[in-house]
Amino acid sequence: MKGILKLAYKLLVNDRAKFTALLVGITFAVFLMMFVTSMFMGVLNHSSSTVINIGASIWVMDPAVQTIANTIGMPDYVLDAVRSMRGVKYAVPFYSGGALVKLPDGTYQAVTVIGLDDTSLFGRPELIQGKIEDIYGENAFIVVRDAEFSKLENPHIGSELELNDHRGVIVGIASVSTSGLFGIPTLYTTYERAIQYIPNPRYTISYVLVEPKSPADTQQIKQQVAALGYLALTKDEFMRRAAKFYTYQTGMGTNILIMTVISFIVGLSISAQTFYTFILENLERFGALKAIGTRSLELVGMILFQAAFTALTGYGLGVGLCTVLIFLARQRLPSYAAMLTYTNLLLAFVMVLIITAISSYVGIRRVLQIEPFDIFRG
Amino acid sequence: MPTLAIQAKGLTKWFGEGSAKTTALRDVHLDTSFGEMVYIVGPSGSGKTTLLSVLSGILKPNSGSVSVEGVDIWNLTADQLADFRLHKIGFVFQDFHLFPRLNTAENVAIPLILRKNDWDESIHEASKYLEIVGLKGREHLPPVKLSGGEQQRVAIARAMIGQPDILIMDEPTASLDGDTGQSILKFVHDKILNSNRCIVVVTHDNRIYEFATRILNMEDGRLTGTEERAA
Numbered sequence: 281m282k283g284i285l286k287l288a289y290k291l292l293v294n295d296r297a298k299f300t301a302l303l304v305g306i307t308f309a310v311f312l313m314m315f316v317t318s319m320f321m322g323v324l325n326h327s328s329s330t331v332i333n334i335g336a337s338i339w340v341m342d343p344a345v346q347t348i349a350n351t352i353g354m355p356d357y358v359l360d361a362v363r364s365m366r367g368v369k370y371a372v373p374f375y376s377g378g379a380l381v382k383l384p385d386g387t388y389q390a391v392t393v394i395g396l397d398d399t400s401l402f403g404r405p406e407l408i409q410g411k412i413e414d415i416y417g418e419n420a421f422i423v424v425r426d427a428e429f430s431k432l433e434n435p436h437i438g439s440e441l442e443l444n445d446h447r448g449v450i451v452g453i454a455s456v457s458t459s460g461l462f463g464i465p466t467l468y469t470t471y472e473r474a475i476q477y478i479p480n481p482r483y484t485i486s487y488v489l490v491e492p493k494s495p496a497d498t499q500q501i502k503q504q505v506a507a508l509g510y511l512a513l514t515k516d517e518f519m520r521r522a523a524k525f526y527t528y529q530t531g532m533g534t535n536i537l538i539m540t541v542i543s544f545i546v547g548l549s550i551s552a553q554t555f556y557t558f559i560l561e562n563l564e565r566f567g568a569l570k571a572i573g574t575r576s577l578e579l580v581g582m583i584l585f586q587a588a589f590t591a592l593t594g595y596g597l598g599v600g601l602c603t604v605l606i607f608l609a610r611q612r613l614p615s616y617a618a619m620l621t622y623t624n625l626l627l628a629f630v631m632v633l634i635i636t637a638i639s640s641y642v643g644i645r646r647v648l649q650i651e652p653f654d655i656f657r658g
Numbered sequence: 659m660p661t662l663a664i665q666a667k668g669l670t671k672w673f674g675e676g677s678a679k680t681t682a683l684r685d686v687h688l689d690t691s692f693g694e695m696v697y698i699v700g701p702s703g704s705g706k707t708t709l710l711s712v713l714s715g716i717l718k719p720n721s722g723s724v725s726v727e728g729v730d731i732w733n734l735t736a737d738q739l740a741d742f743r744l745h746k747i748g749f750v751f752q753d754f755h756l757f758p759r760l761n762t763a764e765n766v767a768i769p770l771i772l773r774k775n776d777w778d779e780s781i782h783e784a785s786k787y788l789e790i791v792g793l794k795g796r797e798h799l800p801p802v803k804l805s806g807g808e809q810q811r812v813a814i815a816r817a818m819i820g821q822p823d824i825l826i827m828d829e830p831t832a833s834l835d836g837d838t839g840q841s842i843l844k845f846v847h848d849k850i851l852n853s854n855r856c857i858v859v860v861t862h863d864n865r866i867y868e869f870a871t872r873i874l875n876m877e878d879g880r881l882t883g884t885e886e887r888a889a
Contacts, residue, residue, distance in 0.1 A: 283771040294759035568755035573744025
């Protein structure tokens, strides 16, 4: 069979124009699929940036909360109640909200303000300048150096800013693993200062961050929180909840699906059409092979090999192209929201397999239909 | 007494049904022996190609039997028949049917590759056969770079590389000029025909009749006459 496959390989690759057209079609389709789904995965990942950066095991929230961005305040007793629950090692309040910063040039810039528990500073970012204890200083804020940092006119330690008519001072510059989705800078401060600076409704706790005594306690904590009328989610569950919201409630998922289907159709059209033309042009020779003594199964094997070889090469090129483009984009925009995951690699691979199957099915049918007698008959 | 190579009995073949029914073979009986170069001649539409296809295990007759070297080929399964053709029969097609994307040596090596022989050994063997047909040094050229006569020689080398007992040639001179056609058939007669091989040629080119050991006339699906020749 090795020699027959080599024969199939040479027949395919030596027809450079068709082979190139096939590769371009599949590469382009894979690239589009990968790129669109990578952007989607990146957006979903960035949409849960705070959840990732804070790193709490369990998040307690109002059941109506869908994403970290749309918080619903909870009364203080929730914090007390959670702290007294079985299996809880510790629980701290957490604030996340939006504010307006007045810049030195008089313009305004929206920011996300994160208020960390005053006692523990649980979820504090990694500082690249300054000391974390300075966050307790008067009007102290820590600014995150990410892609949005420049929107605050590149502040440094000691820079002053006006936040909701309050004076603020930058005491540290931090880095976080994941940037936010909405293109606005992030400031960290203490919980108490956050609720003091930002006008709030009656209830101020955005989330209660919980650390269980052991992972096995997670379930019973969730049950106890549910009995209280609130919702407790693990980090992954919260991220999935946000992803689900963006996918199904915002139309983003539908758009991505449409783009993916279009990529699939484009890839399928180009490769199936080109492959079929390739088969048609070689139909008489396949007939001659049949006459000489090639078994039908061997012909099927040759065509499947040709289709699979093209598909896998195109898949590799498409993935490579996508990776290079994301890499280049990240050189310019460090927080560029696109990420390759095993899920979108698998999705593109499955689509390539479907394209291969359909393309080769059409070819196989045609080749199996040809009678060697037709070769004699001309 | 020469050994029988092909024995056909009562071959009938028709195409279509009802008013569209066309009978291509009508009760054809035929024996060929090793060492023979048998020509099947006749006007267009007389059933020559159909007979050739039935004899070579490519087209199943509606009735009758074909025995090649004592094997009733139409009782074989499809895969057995494919293997039988691969090992026992060599084909030279009217339009050569060489693969334009393969070089000359690769084209010739195809039957050995289909027999699952090693690729490099098959190519090496193909080079030997190209030398036999007078195309030494053309191994790496694509068929399109060769003349019609040279392409026919490549097709013959491909048919012969598996050393088949039966060689089937369909209109071998149809795409060639008179001189080239004659030289090709002379080559086949002188170099390829031997006492262990039977060659069946379908043609209506009377310029190559001189190489036949026997000429069978066909008309309207029937063998109408035999002419023995001392080629």
